[in-house]
Amino acid sequence: MASRTTRSRGATARRRLGAGIGTMAVLVAGATAPMAAATESPERDLGTAADYGVDVPTAGGLEDATVTSPTGRWFVELAAAPTTQGGSKAALDRAERSFKAEAAGKGVSVEVRQSFRSVWNGVSAEIADEDVVTVEGLPSVRAVYPVLRIQAPEPQAATSPDLATALAMSGADAAQSELGFTGEGVKVGIIDTGVDLDHPDLGGSGTDDTTAFPSDVIVAGYDFVGDSYNADPSSDAYQPVPQPDGNPDDCQGHGTHVAGIVGARPAAEGGALGVAPDVQLGAYRVFGCDGSTESDIMVAAMERALADGMDVVNQSIGAAFQTWPGYPTAVASDNLVDAGVVMVASIGNSGASGTWSAGAPGVGEDVIGVASFDNTHVKAQMLEVDGVEFPFMPASSAPEPPTTGTEDLVSAGAPSSAQAQSCNANPVASSVAAGKAVLIQRGACTFYEKALNAQKAGATAVVLYNNVPGLFSATVAGAEPITIPVVGVSRDHGVQMVNATADGATLAWTDRVGTAVNPTGGLISSFSSYGMTADLQLKPDLGAPGGNIWSTYPLEKGAYSTLSGTSMSAPHVAGAVALLLEARPGTEAHTVRDLLQNHSDPAAWSLNSGIGLADSVHRQGAGMIDIDDTILSTTSVLPGKLSLGESQGGPVERTLTLTNAAETDVTYATSFDDGISTHRNPDAPSYAWAESVVDMPASVTVPAGGSVDVTVSIAPGSGLNLAQYGGWLFFTPEEGAALSVPFAGFAGDYQALELFGDLGDLPLPAMGVLLGCDRFIGADCVAGGEYDLAPTGHSYTMADGDIPQVILHMEHPAQRLTIEVIETVQGKKGAVEKVATLVHDEPYVGRDSAGISVRVWDGRVPTTNGKSTRAVGDGVYQLRVTALSPMGDPANPDHVEVWTSPEFRVDRTD
Known part of the structure; x- marks a missing residue:
């Protein structure tokens, strides 16, 4: 390729930079049935993001900028190794003293905020930006990284299904009821907003501020920041000085919800039952009641969790788009695993922004980075059309829908027509909508634009119907308030209602709430972030239920709540790890992820689940965890995933080791399946599929109590270029479930991707x-x-x-x-x-x-x-x-x- 020394551009005229135009990474998925033969096939074009109703995010205005160090602080990595990597505290103490002396000798002002010794080697400190280059050159310093601001996790829109349906998706219910494992004897640390110490389902008294800490359930913890701490400088409550204390009580809510998914035990009928209800919890609070935290506080919490003897640590927080495993929070997490602690982290909620949107620490090399799947059921309000019930989701920023009354229902236009979408170019006419509830299809413009056009046409209500499978939660916030009810229904139900309007239809509002099968249940959640990592490691690693999860919440906020996010899927995995560690005491921390990946189940493409293609490997990893099968298995394949790097040099060879702990030989038939490969092309985001070229033995026999190495050669399918691709290798025994190993790589010259974009x-x-x-x-x-x-x-x-x-x-x-x-x-x-x-x-x-x-x-x-x-x-x-x-x-x-x-x-x- 040509030299990449690029143009010298300058603005010739002054131009205000407000909201700009967004770009989006693109995706590609593969077939769900294992392929029997390793034959090469051309790329199959699956269209663009817009073809599937994907809401491409628009660019933030230029006021939404990040800067050199958004916090004014820097991680300074010292040359001495942390104690988890064989270093000594004394050597690190000396290294820190040397660093301070060297900085002073160069006239650099350094104010140390945190010192790290066990899971990371160095300090966080306030250093002027102009002095950072000088600090990097000091003899005692290995590297310098900005301390990032981390927003409090924002739950995605959710309905209210039972937690039990989520437990059934991962096999956790069977592990509890049939195998008898509850996580007893395992300690799980929660690095989050704290935990409500008084919640009865988490071992509390049920009355605010009356439970002693530590308790029988929450056995350890620490508040690193205090209630008033808020590291978000745009907030009126900005207060970036931590005020730590010994009580990690939760005044925000997120951490209590996460803790309940891991280990809630219902104190009364109707309470929450977590994945591992007999675990003991550690609560490590890194957020105030509102706002953001900073990444050095997360590292401090990791060191405390290690000192407190946690077996598993869950972090449902992270820095989006920080896809480098070398960032300090990811490295510290890896070092925790080296110390024997299983680290589980959410992969992020930036799926709408496309590929390379995952975040640290979930991208850590040894961290279990977790994607989110939608729950199989939702609880929703019900409306009737001509006596037939349909579940719906109310839109935010619109009046609550009524619970009684009827009105005429009309359609803005035939499904998929421009009129049906009622955007500004083709708004619904007042002759159609005046005095009636109007059906409008999702797509082509914002929900607000559709609702406002209907409101101006005199409609009394809007029923939005999806253009892809599933219920959805809309928001209709805008400058001119929406004053009529707006609700959302599924695509199929919307079309059914449109058909009913041909002969005149009546909508009846009801006060009924029902549980409905979620059309997107078992598929990757729309918000779940894409990998891979910046250095082409396969991420996320696997997934768990995270869309629409009901769990514990602080008593003063209602005791229970339904939230969605990879924040909810990560603790599901942390609880599953506790079940596995109880069932198999002594399992090495580095092996836990491999075992879970072997038994995870890939899911269909979430944007078009009926065409027989599987979602992207770099969106779902190995797939949905299957904890009961993992516990019962006597065989394994290591490593549990294959990161293939770039394909420019030709096919990539890797060696897998199959181990059989059973008393009889096992023969496996081999096969593979592809997931969607994703191009990141800002001019034409597109989905595609091409069958990989895989060469491996047709079958493998593993003797009882023995192991066998298998060499596998993998290359991307024909036609793929500058795309992320991947799939799964399957090893299927004559009896029982198949073992699987996900693989992912980059087709073409990775360094050919543009870095500076318009x-x-x-x-x-x-x-x-x-x-x-x-x-x-x-x-x-x-x-x-x-x-x-x-x-x-x-x-x-x-x-x-x-x-x-x-x-x-x-x-x-x-x-x-x-x-x-x-x-x-x-x-x-x-x-x-x-x-x-x-x-x-x-x-x-x-x-x-x-x-x-x-x-x-x-x-x-x-x-x-x-x-x-x-x-x-x-x-x-x-x-x-x-x-x-x-x-x-x-x-x-x-x-x-x-x-x-x-x-x-x-x-x-x-």
Whole structure:
């Protein structure tokens, strides 16, 4: 390919950057029935995201930017190893003292906030952005990473099914009732918002603030932050100073819900029953009552959980789009596994943003990163059309639907027609809708636009029906309030209602609530994030029920609630791990994930489940866990997954080891199946399927008590290029269930993917100017503010945030991002020279979702002796931004993208 040294772009005119145009990663899935032969087939085009009603996120405005370190703090990794990796606390103490002394010798101010010794080696500290390059060069320092802000997990829209239906999906009900395992003797740590210590289903008294801590159920824990802590600078309640105490009680709710999924035991009829109801819990609170936390606090919680003797740790939190396993929270999680603790983490809720949207710590190499599947049943309100009942979901930001009364029902148009969607180009007419409830199909525009058009046409209510299988929860928030009820029904029910309107139909509102089969039950949840990791490791690893899960909630908030998210699927797996550890004491922490993957079940493609294709491996991993089969199994295949890397060098060979602990020989027939391969093409998001080329023995016999190695060769199917692909290898015995091993890789030259992307029709990278800011951390605007493109030759005053802003849209992750300032200097003999000085060095950069990220330069450069920094003089400068492709060679120009800014001026007012 051609050199990737890219264009030098500058804005020739001032342009306000508000809401932009989003881009989306794309997906591809494969067949659900195992393929018998390894024959090559061409790529099958499955259309675009829009063809399946996928709501592509629009770009966040340029005010939605991330900056150099969004918290003003940095992880400083020291050269000495943590204790879990054979290091000593004394050596780390010495290393930290050396680091502080070295920093002081260079004139760098360092304020240490957290010191880490067991699961990570280093500190988190407040360091000025301009000093980070100097810190990276200190002898005691291995690397520097920004401390990220982590939003409190936001549950997805949910209905109210029974937790029992979720337990049945994973076999947890059978493990409890038929095999007799309840997690007894296993300790599970919950790193979250805390746990309601008084909840009776979690061993509490049932009365607020009357339960002693620790209790028989919640045996350990700590509050790292305090009630008022809130690390979100855009919040009026911003309070970033932790105020720890010994009581990890939950005032937010999320952690109590998570804890109940793991180990609730009903204190009375109607209470919640968790996956492992006899576990003991550790509660590690890293959030205040509202707002965000920061990633160094998560690492501190991991160290405490290890010290408290937890066997399993669940983290239903993470940093979206941080797909690098080298980020400190992921590395610390891996080190916990090395110390014998099974680490389970949610993979993230950014599925609408497409591929490479998973987050740390779920992307950790040894972490069990968990996807979400929708529950099989939902509880929903019911309406009637001509006497036939239909379940519905009320839309948020609209009036509550009535529970009595009738009204005429009409259709905006025939299904799939432009009129049926009632967007601005074809709004429903008042002659159709006035005085009636109107049926409108999902798709082509926002729910709000549809509801507003119906409201303006005089409709009394709106019944939205899906354009893909399943019920859904709409939101109709907008500038002009929606004043009529809006509800959502499934696609099939909506079409049935449309047909009824041909002869005139009547809608009757009822007060009835029923349990309905969820059409998307057992399929990947729409919000569940995609992998792989930035270094092409297969993620997520497997999945569990996470869509529409009813569980415990703080007493003062109603005691029970239904939430959705990978936050709910991760604790389901953590509870399943507790059942497995009780059934098989001494199982090595690194082996637990392999065993679960061997018995997980791949699911059909969630966007079109009826065409016989399986969802993407990098969306569901091994599939839905099957804990009772895992416990009963006497055979295994290791490793439990295959990460194949890029296919540019041809087929990839891997060795699998089949082990048989039974008393008789077992013969396996081999086969494979493909999942959807995904292209990330911002101009034409598309789905495709192509059969992989797999070469392995047709059968394998494993002797009793023995093991056999099997060599497998895998290549992507014909026609796939610059796409994530994958599938499952199956080993099926003459009797019993098949063992499976998921595989995933990248078809083509991974380093050919574009790193610097445009944002819709806006060419980026570009220089920007900050128009206003409500709050700064150092030179970085962290609340409020709006950005414009800077005109060529723009002058920055270097005061009140008017400093050079580099505006980027990272289309893909980068292994490293550096910025050099190019300064025009006068040479010794009068010649003008250009001198480049490194001012920013950022490893492990995630991709941007649908918006931008901003890096700033405060006008300072290191001094020639490297001991401090100096402010540059007024004059003309440029910035050179360099991005290294994931797994790339910095010496290979094809693996590097470079953007050099237009010239700009530094012109200080003082």
